[in-house]
Amino acid sequence: MKLRDFLIGVATGLAAAIIIKEASERISPFVPANQVLDNVKDEFKKESPIDGSWIYMKTEDFNNGVMTIPVYRGGITRMNNGQLETFEFAADARSGVVVDLVKS
Template identity: 55%
Template sequence: MKKRDLLIGFSTGVAAGFLIREVAHRIEPTKPAELVLHGIKQSFKEEGPIDGSWIYMKTEPFNRQAVSTDVYRGGISRVREGEFEQFEFFADSRTGTVVDLIKL
């Protein structure tokens, strides 16, 4: 086998791997739901302990005025100053950024 053939095969493999990674990255959400929930829980824990949390594993569409994106929906509950609080959040599936937080 010539070095030229080996180099062509290697280059083709690298290019194909890069292309597959790019296509998969555009199709699948960047952040798994567990990582999104972990980040949100850490933010709430800065203010005090939390009692419970949940997140839907599938993304759902979220529309706010002219902006549309796929989000994870979840919730956090805690006791703060003797009062039980519940929150529902919507987090961008690609970045994990909270796009809406609602106190229930």
């Protein structure tokens, strides 16, 4: 195999990978809601077991006073010292980072 043929193959592979990555981000630029919920649940489980959880699969706009971002809304329920605690959260739909957490 010639070096030229090898380099053409590498360049073609890189170009295809970049095109596929860009196309997939345009089709679905958001982290899946299930993955966001799993990450939030994992963090809560570090402190105590959880009893229930939920998440809305559709995004909604969240304004923090500076900018508006698409978020998933969800919640976690757990028992802590015999008391039921309920938390509601908003997680950035693009990165999965929790941007708002409220104990209700």
